[in-house]
Amino acid sequence: MSKSSTVTVRETPVSEVSTVTAGGLVIHGETFLVDTEQRIDLVDLTDRIMGVVRKLRVKEGLVSLWSLHTTCCVFINEFQTALLSDIRHFLEELVARDAEWQHNNPAHSDCDRMNADSHLRAMLLGHSLTLQVHNGDVVLGQWQRILMAELDGPRARTLRVQVWGVA
Amino acid sequence: MSKSSTVTVRETPVSEVSTVTAGGLVIHGETFLVDTEQRIDLVDLTDRIMGVVRKLRVKEGLVSLWSLHTTCCVFINEFQTALLSDIRHFLEELVARDAEWQHNNPAHSDCDRMNADSHLRAMLLGHSLTLQVHNGDVVLGQWQRILMAELDGPRARTLRVQVWGVA
């Protein structure tokens, strides 16, 4: 039984920007970096994602947002300092950092980050969002913000946004 | 440190119905309302979503379903009175309504709905689904139903469905 994790290998690395068209449809992708400052850190990505869509001048379409890490998530919620503090505390209580996780035990795991709690929290939040574009803008309710949850920071994180749409 | 939440502003409001085409592909969007009756209320949206797809006569495609609220979710599960009761009780136990959440504390928050529990439960269920269309119908297993979870009702809720497909 291996202590190691399976590595995912692409034939070619993910490039920073790509755009193709198919019958009036644009498919545009780009990666971007987010630096985080705390072990659990919540970052508002809304304006950045909206900016990509507006720059492309896509009228109707969809946006896929993907985190390229197992312990960094994206999700929808309200962005308010008090609520962000509640989210952090809730995640810390729901999954105990110091329980006897096998992933943190050198007898069973070659990972030295001691981050089983981060992996379990990430499983609950999810690693991607697929959003709608309408009238040139991302469809979001008044209080909805696109949030990134760093769960094992501080780190530099890579995300990729892919926009599908009709100009 | 602000007690307020960030507001999301669109350049133009979401219209009720829109349809565009691109190279044989239809992209159709429409919003709809759901009135809920309890604080936690589970509503079966399956027939409504299937109806939109059948009306469009799309054969192969996908459907995006989006809730425009932070405390109203969509997810997949079985629709049975007994199980719905279990889901409600599980959510109530998993996130305590009366814990000392900062979002419910006027010293830290200008929100007077006292709904921190609703926000935390919503984070676990998610706000959207992206489904497949095949042979003119949504791809669902025999017991799968598309459910909406009202987590801070009773309220009138707005959702948006976007269908991509080939006729």
Next chain:
Amino acid sequence: MSKSSTVTVRETPVSEVSTVTAGGLVIHGETFLVDTEQRIDLVDLTDRIMGVVRKLRVKEGLVSLWSLHTTCCVFINEFQTALLSDIRHFLEELVARDAEWQHNNPAHSDCDRMNADSHLRAMLLGHSLTLQVHNGDVVLGQWQRILMAELDGPRARTLRVQVWGVA
């Protein structure tokens, strides 16, 4: 009040393979089976999903992965024996199998699988993923693997993958 669950009926059954094109775009779907061996069983689907995309020679696009069952999920995480054991134990602790769930009570439910815990765990993990394709390959981080969570096995499970893309 019914003890039964609502059944979802398609006009035509899901076929095993289908491919259509629209303006340079390919939409390809196929179902596949996974046999599981334990009540909670975690299966790595990454190579299988990547294989479907490579076989189609799609360069830019997206992939939808759907589980056709209420108690069988798909999600992203690291694939390591120690961590998989932690995930199983966490799910077992988060939702007690032997609590007094109504779905397991013959007075309220005609389901004899006694699997309320499976349904509640599934609600937290989710039943689908929508992934990006770039440069002919699925976009995944180095440690990200596409995992299936059997939550009420052992069973034979059906999933459907739908690829959208430009060759």
